[in-house]
Amino acid sequence: MTEYDVAIIGSGFVGSSLAKYLTNFYSVKTFDVVEQHPSLENQDIEHTILDITDKDTLFQKLGNPRTIIHCAIIQIPKINEDKNLGYNVNVIGTQNICDFVTSSNSTKGVVLISSWHTYGEQNLSGLLQENSGYRPDMVEDRARLYALSKTIQECIIRFFDEKNPEKIFGALKIGTVLGEGMPKGTAANLFIEKSIAGEKLTPYKHSMNRPMLYAAIDDICKASQNFINLILNEKKSPGNSIDHIMNIAYPKPISILDLANIVSETFNEQTNGKIHPEISIVDKGILETGNPSDKDSLELDISKIKTILKLDSLISPQEKIQELVKQKISNSNT
Numbered sequence: 001m002t003e004y005d006v007a008i009i010g011s012g013f014v015g016s017s018l019a020k021y022l023t024n025f026y027s028v029k030t031f032d033v034v035e036q037h038p039s040l041e042n043q044d045i046e047h048t049i050l051d052i053t054d055k056d057t058l059f060q061k062l063g064n065p066r067t068i069i070h071c072a073i074i075q076i077p078k079i080n081e082d083k084n085l086g087y088n089v090n091v092i093g094t095q096n097i098c099d100f101v102t103s104s105n106s107t108k109g110v111v112l113i114s115s116w117h118t119y120g121e122q123n124l125s126g127l128l129q130e131n132s133g134y135r136p137d138m139v140e141d142r143a144r145l146y147a148l149s150k151t152i153q154e155c156i157i158r159f160f161d162e163k164n165p166e167k168i169f170g171a172l173k174i175g176t177v178l179g180e181g182m183p184k185g186t187a188a189n190l191f192i193e194k195s196i197a198g199e200k201l202t203p204y205k206h207s208m209n210r211p212m213l214y215a216a217i218d219d220i221c222k223a224s225q226n227f228i229n230l231i232l233n234e235k236k237s238p239g240n241s242i243d244h245i246m247n248i249a250y251p252k253p254i255s256i257l258d259l260a261n262i263v264s265e266t267f268n269e270q271t272n273g274k275i276h277p278e279i280s281i282v283d284k285g286i287l288e289t290g291n292p293s294d295k296d297s298l299e300l301d302i303s304k305i306k307t308i309l310k311l312d313s314l315i316s317p318q319e320k321i322q323e324l325v326k327q328k329i330s331n332s333n334t
């Protein structure tokens with residue numbers, strides 16, 4: 001079977017965006033338990049239905065990729081509704097992919113798409129570095145299994161990196177992603193949709209001041225491209241597996257309330273005041289975590305992606321929101 005450059009496993013929001021971008025530079029194939037993502041229609045990217053929990057089929061169907069990007073996940077809320085599925089996909093599936101990389105003659109490495117949620121999202125301060133540790137308990141109850149999953153995935157990746165002297169097992173710890181096609185339930189998407197529908201933006205009081213780290217999909221695409229280059233072209237040097245774990249998000253956090261304000265003001269500017277959504281804070285009687293100044297004491301260390309993956313500057317949440325709002329207004333006018 002012939003070799004190809006990149007297998008993208010889990011071709012949902014992030015995976016399909018990566019596929020669309022990386023196909024400009026590499027031979028790319030997508031794999032998912034469901035049909036190919038609609039955004040990849042007409043992109044001429046081969047797609048194979050594959051369930052990563054089924055190790056034998058995974059080994060048969062992946063063929064000979066030189067690198068793998070692992071984006072398959074069971075998300076919130078499904079992970080809380082079907083915990084066995086969550087464990088099998090997020091944990092066993094990740095181990096199966098790592099076993100494949102270990103035994104494949106063609107595969108030189110894998111990049112896990114990980115998350116800043118491994119740091120937890122409460123009581124964060126100071127400079128957040130890749131070796132700051134894992135705090136999956138410092139999240140809302142509904143996010144605990146997800147945060148545990150991402151932590152376990154990263155630990156599996158790191159253990160394989162340590163036990164394999166030649167292949168790279170790495171991860172990009174990404175911020176909450178801003179990009180076209182973002183999951184419907186995310187705050188950024190909800191705020192944009194509500195604005196265009198003429199509704200109020202309704203952040204929750206209990207979580208509106210918590211610092212959030214955001215990443216533009218464009219930057220994640222570039223970082224993935226350069227990570228693949230590194231895997232393909234550089235000889236692995238002995239070291240600590242943390243060397244292959246890299247943060248990627250805009251280094252200055254913003255709160256959900258900031259995000260609501262950014263969306264509201266961007267609509268106001270871009271429509272000359274025709275759309276200027278009101279922000280109406282919803283009090284659900286839940287204890288508030290965080291206060292407005294929390295974001296000022298936190299910064300994400302992105303020196304690794306600057307020095308190792310050669311990304312000079314990152315797109316700010318403000319800039320990305322401006323672009324997304326512009327697209328939304330233009331789509332709604334056509």
Ligand SMILES: NC(=O)c1ccc[n+]([C@@H]2O[C@H](COP(=O)([O-])OP(=O)(O)OC[C@H]3O[C@@H](n4cnc5c(N)ncnc54)[C@H](O)[C@@H]3O)[C@@H](O)[C@H]2O)c1
Nearest residue numbers: 010011012013014032033051052071072073113115176177
């Ligand atoms: N979207 C974000 O804001 C964000 C933020 C931080 C980290 N991440 C991480 O990025 C990665 C991708 O997230 P996303 O937002 O694209 O999620 P998504 O839900 O859009 O995509 C995940 C894909 O995995 C597939 N999948 C599920 N079970 C599978 C299985 N058994 N075999 C093969 N594929 C399977 C799903 O069908 C889906 O297409 C995840 O690891 C997620 O934790 C995402």
